[in-house]
Amino acid sequence: MAAESTALIDLGVLFAAVAIAGLVAQRINQSVIPFYILVGMVLGEYVLGRLDFPALLGTELVPHGSELALLETEFIYLGAEIGIVLLLFFLGLEFNLDRLIAARDRIGKAGTWDLGINFGLGFVLGWAIFGSFLPAFLTGGIVYISSSAIITKSLIDLGWIANDEAEPMLGTLVYEDLFIAVYLSIATALVFGGGDVVEAVGQIGVAIGFILVLLLLVYLGTEWFQRALETDSHEFTTLRVLGITVLISGAALSIGVSEAVAAFFVGMAFSATEHVHDLENLLEPLRDTFAAIFFFWIGLVTDPSLFPGVAGLIVAAVAVTTPTKLVSGYLGGRIYDLDERRSVRVGLGMTVRGEFSLIIASVALAGAGAGLAQGTAEEIYAFAVGYVLFMSLLGTTLMQYSDRIESVVVPKLERVSAPTPQPIDD
Amino acid sequence: MTIYESDLPGVGKKFEVELDDGSRLVIVTHNTGKREVYMKASADADGDKLFEASDRLARKIGTILEGAYFQPVQTEQVETMLSDETYLEWYGVTENAEIAGQSLAKARVRERTGVSIVAIQRGDELISPPTPETVLEVGDTLVVIGDREDCLEFEALLGDDHRA
DSSP: OOOSOOOHHHHHHHHHHHHHHHHHHHHTTOOSHHHHHHHHHHHBTTTGGGOOHHHHHTOTTSOOHHHHSBOOOHHHHHHHHHHHHHHHHHHHHTOOHHHHHHTHHHHHHHHHHHIIIIIHHHHHHHHHHHOSHHHHHHHHHHHHOBOHHHHHHHHHHHTGGGSTTHHHHHHHHHHHHHHHHHHHHHHHHHHHTTTOHHHHHHHHHHHHHHHHHHHHHHHHOHHHHHHHTOOSOHHHHHHHHHHHHHHHHHHHHHTTSOHHHHHHHHHHHHHTSTTHHHHHHHHHHHHHHHHHHHHHHHHHTOOGGGHHHHHHHHHHHHHHHHHHHHHHHHHHHHHTTOOHHHHHHHHHHHTOBOHHHHHHHHHHHHTBTTTBOHHHHHHHHHHHHHHHHHHHHHHHHHHHTHHHHHHHHHHHHHHHHSOOSSOOOO | OOEEEEEETTTEEEEEEEOTTSOEEEEEEETTSOEEEEEESSTTSOOEEEEEEOHHHHHHHHHHHHTSSOOOSOGGGOEEESSSSEEEEEEEOOTTOTTTTOBHHHHTHHHHHOOEEEEEEETTEEEOSOOTTOBOOTTOEEEEEEEHHHHHHHHHHHTOTTOO
8 A cells, every 4th residue: 555655746636637637638628537447547656656657768878658647646645535524524514404405395205216216226226236234235335325516517517506406406416415324334344344333333333432522522612613714814814714623534544434534524514613614715725636636546556457357337327327217306306396397307417426436435445354355345446436437427427418319308208197188109 | 576595505596587578687606705797688598698797897887887976867866775774875966955054063954854874975975874963065965874763864854755
């Protein structure tokens, strides 16, 4: 794993690479996330590190690729960790319990359909392939959770944010985010529980206890969180928030509770204060910087030579879970009283999977040799990365070409939902 | 005049304003302060983006729409609702206003009507807050806060009692 130190030049290469990847993604109108992952993969030990340039080019003047490849150093690993913490912190920050309660009927219905259909079939698929509970549980999570980051950005870019389809989409994402906070704490406990039931139950107990303490902190500590940031200085605000968030996340991880979940609840605690807008503005660039390191790291530790081994699983998952999201999204749209066309759009948008599937994958990888066999963990990880690469590109493309898809699909749906009074014999 | 408000979790808020011809103006206020303005031909149509504006620019546009810079309409029609029952209104002091030429202390506006004069616009000058010694002059624009009843009484005091 991570052993060596990072030279400044390595970090320079990392940032330059993600900056160029972002530029390319922007040029071809695609989401940046898959490109960050790909560039990390290319510059890592599994691609660049295996290129024997001297042999290829027949000259000793060029160093072997392994001398140029970036390694997973402690710094990059921790940077990725901070990326996860900040992603989930923002999720908590923008999570509003009152809103959820106010719209609980619709969000609850749409979200439960989404959960039942996608997690259910994902779990069945995982069970069919791996034949045991924990891998199935992880597969279910990976294919269930849509990408808040990509979907929200696409909604704004395409101008859908002004239309009615934005509400069921964002509402369902809120439900998913809350579910994933609970799910991650259980998944982390199971993965680190060493596969032993008693130990796993103990771990889940610790996790639930920790979450209850955090919830109590959220519930009772608003005043304190409000006071903690009473300062006019951006510098102090930023440092205090990082001090509180990273410290609590780190404390959680050190007792085996998911750092992501802890960060989510700390974000939620701050969401009740008056500092929300300041925090969003101040920390957004920081979040994006470390999130880029996280996606780069995901690519860096991915061995593409494992893809052929999980290709069947990826194809099966794409074939099963693209339609499931289309169906659950469509149902969500109907629950919000949208017409066929807009409900189809909701389904198209919800197919995008992204950052959270990767966070679950990193949990699986971290548990290699504990709750999961080394081989199984690597398989799940490679599957998740390949799956997210494909689904993030597919989903954003579906959204971009929704006009054409609607013109084909919507008339058929209208015929089904509003059958003509005369029976047609053909 | 119907205005629909809805939350966009993680993005901000959306307001839909129903216009007279059945079309809708959609204003998306982002958490970042950015505003995006869309137009929908009808309630079911897709929104066409008209423009986006920074927080500052949006507020500027808002005050122009509010009539703060140029008011071809009668001044007593300019009103801003602060809450359900409180209005912020602009009134011009005309020659037939009983209180023209009096100081605020003498005019006893608050005791007589219940409204508070929060600012006085006199040419390029803004007197805010006015003191009890401030004298009201013809041509002043008064910015007042009060409920509907108090504002009507104040209008009567100004001599424009055609609405009272």
